[in-house]
Amino acid sequence: MERAHEQKNVIACCSNDILKNSLPELQQGLEVCQKKLENYLETNRNIFPTFYFCSNDDLLQILSVGSDPHAVQDDFEKLFDAINRVTFDEQNRKLMIEIIQIMGPNQEKIQLVDQVMAEGNIEDWLVKLEKSMQASVRVKCKQGAQDCYSMTTRDYSFAYPSQIALLGIQILWTMNVGECLERSNKEKITELEKKKKYLHQILSDLTKMCLEEMNKQLRTRVETLVTIHVRQLEIFTEIRKECIQYKIKDANDFSWTKNTRCVWRQDDQHMAINVTDVEFTYSYEFLGAKERLCITPLTDRCYITLS
Numbered sequence: 001m002e003r004a005h006e007q008k009n010v011i012a013c014c015s016n017d018i019l020k021n022s023l024p025e026l027q028q029g030l031e032v033c034q035k036k037l038e039n040y041l042e043t044n045r046n047i048f049p050t051f052y053f054c055s056n057d058d059l060l061q062i063l064s065v066g067s068d069p070h071a072v073q074d075d076f077e078k079l080f081d082a083i084n085r086v087t088f089d090e091q092n093r094k095l096m097i098e099i100i101q102i103m104g105p106n107q108e109k110i111q112l113v114d115q116v117m118a119e120g121n122i123e124d125w126l127v128k129l130e131k132s133m134q135a136s137v138r139v140k141c142k143q144g145a146q147d148c149y150s151m152t153t154r155d156y157s158f159a160y161p162s163q164i165a166l167l168g169i170q171i172l173w174t175m176n177v178g179e180c181l182e183r184s185n186k187e188k189i190t191e192l193e194k195k196k197k198y199l200h201q202i203l204s205d206l207t208k209m210c211l212e213e214m215n216k217q218l219r220t221r222v223e224t225l226v227t228i229h230v231r232q233l234e235i236f237t238e239i240r241k242e243c244i245q246y247k248i249k250d251a252n253d254f255s256w257t258k259n260t261r262c263v264w265r266q267d268d269q270h271m272a273i274n275v276t277d278v279e280f281t282y283s284y285e286f287l288g289a290k291e292r293l294c295i296t297p298l299t300d301r302c303y304i305t306l307s
Contacts, residue, residue, distance in 0.1 A: 048123040050079050050130075066122025069094055079126065082108075082288030083133070094118045099133055101288030106217035108161055108288050112136050134284035140164045141271045141282065145264035148172055153205040162221040162289040167271065167282075169202065169225060170262040173232045177239060178261070181251040185243075192240045199236055203229050220289040231295040235259055260303055275307035 041059055045051040051059055058078055065071035069088070076083045080099075087098035087109075096116045101108045114132040118125045144160050148168035157165045176198065180191040206226045214222070239256060242248045248255050254276070261274040271282035 044123045047121075048126050048130075050126075051123070054078055063122060069096070069118035069125075072118075072122065080130075080133070080286065082286050082290070086129070088118075089115070092117075096129060096132075099129075099136070099286055101217075101286070103217040103220070103289060106215045108217055110136050110140065110161060110286060113139050133286050137161075137163075137284040137286055138271075138282075141167060141284065142264070142269065144168050145171055145271070153202050154209060157206070157209065157222060157225060158218070161286075162217075162224065163287040165221060166224060166228060167262055169229055170232070170260075171264060172202070173199065173229070173236070174261040174263055177236060177256070178251050181239075181243075181248065181253070181256055185246060188243050189240075192236075192243060196236070196240065199229075199233055203233060217289050220291055224290065224292045227292045227294060258304055259300065275303050278307040280307075 037056075041051075041056060044059070044063065054062065058075070062072060062075050062078070070093070073085050076085060082101040083099045084102040085100045086096045087100060089095040089097050094117055096118055097112055099110050099112065110133075112132045113136045114128075116125060116128045116132050118129075140161060141164060144156075144164040144167060147159070148156055148171055151159065153169075156168055160168065176195045177192075180188055180195055183191055203226070206222060206229060209222050210219075210226065239248060242255055247253075251257075257274070257276050259275075263272045263274065264270075265272050271284075273280045273282055
């Protein structure tokens with residue numbers, strides 16, 4: 001440093017044997033440190049795979065404050081799709097009891113069925129938080145799958161988190177259309193006419209809700225429900241037309257099975273997503289209120305290809 005201060009010319013300052021001999025050693029030491037750092041980060045990513053979506057800088061920052069759970073609050077949105085914050089118990093400041101999505105001044109919350117202690121290594125308690133999140137959303141799915149048949153569209157949409165409300169109208173649509181397709185040809189058309197009025201009434205209820213005063217989070221929820229149900233009605237119209245033309249024989253026909261169908265499996269106690277002859281188990285990731293683009297026949301083809 002003294003030499004650099006005395007010699008202002010960079011080339012002259014660096015042209016000495018001591019510096020030439022020490023730089024390769026320093027570079028080698030730096031590479032060793034970098035390799036050990038990568039191995040350390042890889043170990044943490046193997047424990048909590050979501051870390052793979054974080055840059056090294058972000059991950060180092062998260063790990064550096066892991067001993068203080070409250071300091072991680074601003075980083076939850078980097079680790080989860082919709083969790084912006086968590087609520088800690090007032091008595092035990094390390095006990096997480098609730099997950100929250102924040103949209104401006106509005107929030108969507110889900111109580112954790114298995115409260116999580118934020119102690120020990122951060123990657124370990126984040127794994128516990130993820131499992132508790134999935135268990136909590138699964139409980140909501142089970143309740144929503146039962147209540148969607150008895151509650152009004154308005155009450156159901158406001159009583160449950162956004163993703164559960166969305167699953168609810170998809171379960172109703174799947175069940176109503178599927179039951180019609182199990183009937184004989186004559187009964188099938190009659191039942192479809194009855195269901196047509198019912199499904200249009202759901203859209204009418206959702207449309208009226210859009211005209212009401214509500215916060216941004218609730219409006220996003222209702223608009224998403226409208227977007228999904230409009231596409232469901234389009235599919236229903238196509239199926240009804242093919243049934244009238246006797247092109248669809250039963251619920252196993254490809255014209256029906258090619259569509260995305262949501263069903264709560266009572267035996268397995270799981271939400272199932274069906275596309276063609278493939279069945280996926282719902283992942284129960286907390287999604288919060290998300291805007292959705294309109295769904296087109298091309299979107300459905302993409303779903304079929306991905307399945």
